[in-house]
Amino acid sequence: METEKIKEYINEYIDGELAFDNEKLMFLALSEDEELRKYYKVCTSSKKIMQLNKEDYPSNLDKLIFNSIKLTGTEVKKSNKNLFFGFSFAFSIIIVLFSYILITENIRFKQDINQTINKVNEQNKKIELLLNSFPAVEVKTSFDKEIIIN
Secondary structure, three states, rough: OOOHHHHHHHHHHHHHOOHHHHHHHHHHHHHHHOHHHHHHHHHHHHHHHHHOOOOOOOOOOHHHHHHHHHHHHHHHHHHHHHHHHHHHHEEEHHHHHHHHHHHHHHHHHHHHHHHHHHHHHHHHHHHHHHHHHHHOOOOOOOOOOOOOOO
């Protein structure tokens, strides 16, 4: 059990995460146990090999990864935006058509009203012509049984 704990300490030491007190215990155990020294050598050599073979990745790789994650998350939202855009576009077309119908009806009613007004004006002129074509009338009054008050 203690060898497993020391192996964990070795792994933490190689990663640079081991506390100073535990580091003393690890080196003490390494000085006493041949198997732990072999494990330590394997771990350190594998770390050195990985450092030699390690290629520097581009500095903007993190940004590219995060952007690709962000874009995949927004694809769902994009489809919702497309759906919203489609509904709003259809609603706009319906409103435009409804407005066009109302405007044409309004124009037709205005034309009907103007025609009616013109007819009424013509009829008014005819009535005035008829009234003016008759001769002037004189009214003579005759009084029957006149009452005179003094």
